[in-house]
Amino acid sequence: MKLALLIIDMQKGLLQDHADPAQIHKACVHINHVASLLRSKNQPVIHVQDVEGSADLNDESLAIINEIQVEPGDLNIKKEASNSFWNTELEQLLNKHEVGLVIVAGFAAEHCVLFTYNGARERGFKTVILHNGIVAEQRETIGAMYRDRNLVSYPAVEFMVGEK
Numbered sequence: 001m002k003l004a005l006l007i008i009d010m011q012k013g014l015l016q017d018h019a020d021p022a023q024i025h026k027a028c029v030h031i032n033h034v035a036s037l038l039r040s041k042n043q044p045v046i047h048v049q050d051v052e053g054s055a056d057l058n059d060e061s062l063a064i065i066n067e068i069q070v071e072p073g074d075l076n077i078k079k080e081a082s083n084s085f086w087n088t089e090l091e092q093l094l095n096k097h098e099v100g101l102v103i104v105a106g107f108a109a110e111h112c113v114l115f116t117y118n119g120a121r122e123r124g125f126k127t128v129i130l131h132n133g134i135v136a137e138q139r140e141t142i143g144a145m146y147r148d149r150n151l152v153s154y155p156a157v158e159f160m161v162g163e164k
Contacts, residue, residue, distance in 0.1 A: 001100035003160065004044040005035055005130070006120075008084060008106030008113050010068045011049060013061025015107055019135045028067040030133040031105045034157050035069060041161045044097045045074045046090070050112065052080040082112045085119035094125065101126045101160075103152060105133035110141040117149060128152040 010031070015024060035045045047070060049062055064070055077090050084090050094102065102120045104113055104127060113134050120127040128150045136142050 001160070002043055002098050003038055003101045003103060003157070004046060004094055004097065004099040005031070005038050005103045005105060006046050006048055006084065006090075006116060007031055007035070007064075007068060008048045008104065008116055009050045009108065010047070010065050010106050010135075011061065012063050012065055013059070014050060015065060015135070016061075018137050019107060020139065023135050023139065024065070025067065027105065027107075027133050027135045028065075030130060030154055032067075032069045033154050034103065034105070034130060034133065035071075035074075037154075037157055037161050037163055039071060039073065040163075043161070044093075044099065045071070046077060046093070047074055048077045048079055048084045048090070048106070048112075048116070050080070051078045082115040083119040084112065084116040085123060091123050099125065101128065103128055103130050103133075103157070105130040107135040109134045109136035109145050110138065114145065130154070130157075 079088050102125045104117045131151045131153045
């Protein structure tokens with residue numbers, strides 16, 4: 001089964017002053033590890049950037065934070081809504097790559113991560129949230145996300161791609 005990692009809104013302007021730096025660091029470690037695993041097996045890593053209301057798409061605040069590793073083969077989707085599938089080519093991109101399991105990670109757990117997770121499920125994708133790979137404006141949101149949604153840990157991803 002092909003996997004895809006969606007890295008949602010890990011952008012300088014969105015994370016600045018909205019999340020705990022320790023929480024961001026922990027999520028980046030897990031996101032980067034899973035992204036590296038998928039890249040090693042030629043499976044898609046997709047960076048989703050929220051450009052809602054932005055007049056200049058080259059604005060530095062839209063850039064992915066330095067802690068997230070971005071590689072030349074990674075894919076990029078720009079969105080203007082909380083659900084990364086809304087009015088984007090994300091569904092077509094996942095279908096083109098024959099993705100069977102969508103792993104959702106990034107910021108903000110209580111908004112864009114949640115709505116993208118739901119959007120993937122509504123479109124029939126098997127969908128999980130990367131354990132320790134999400135960031136929230138309010139820390140208690142993460143516990144609710146883990147309690148009420150399907151999760152995957154990076155050791156499970158290692159197993160699925162044949163690394164362990």
